[in-house]
Amino acid sequence: MNSSGIPPTEAFIDVDAQRGWQFELGHRGTAFNGDLMWDLTVFELELRKEILMTGLTIAGVGEFPTFRNANGTRPTGVEAGGKWCSGEAY
Numbered sequence: 001m002n003s004s005g006i007p008p009t010e011a012f013i014d015v016d017a018q019r020g021w022q023f024e025l026g027h028r029g030t031a032f033n034g035d036l037m038w039d040l041t042v043f044e045l046e047l048r049k050e051i052l053m054t055g056l057t058i059a060g061v062g063e064f065p066t067f068r069n070a071n072g073t074r075p076t077g078v079e080a081g082g083k084w085c086s087g088e089a090y
Contacts (some may be wrong), residue, residue: 015069020047026079038082047073 026041049069056066 013067015051015067016049018047018049018051018069020045020050035085036082039080041079042077043079044076045074047075 010088022043023041024041026039028037028039030037032048047070051067051073052070053065053067055063059062
């Protein structure tokens with residue numbers, strides 16, 4: 001870091017742009033006059049050159065973010081949420 005708190009330009013890491021596609025399918029619904037509500041989503045991403053951030057800790061100085069490209073990643077998952085109310089005021 002220089003005296004202004006800005007890292008010198010040689011501190012920046014050259015990373016490639018990440019590319020990918022995403023598929024997401026979801027459903028939102030209610031039942032029992034709105035007493036039961038839900039959200040359910042499944043997703044899959046396929047990324048090339050995903051940009052990952054990790055923290056670099058230098059003793060006595062602090063922690064600094066550093067970035068790199070991953071060869072290929074494929075996050076897949078399910079997101080779910082719901083709410084049940086007994087019919088009384090929430």
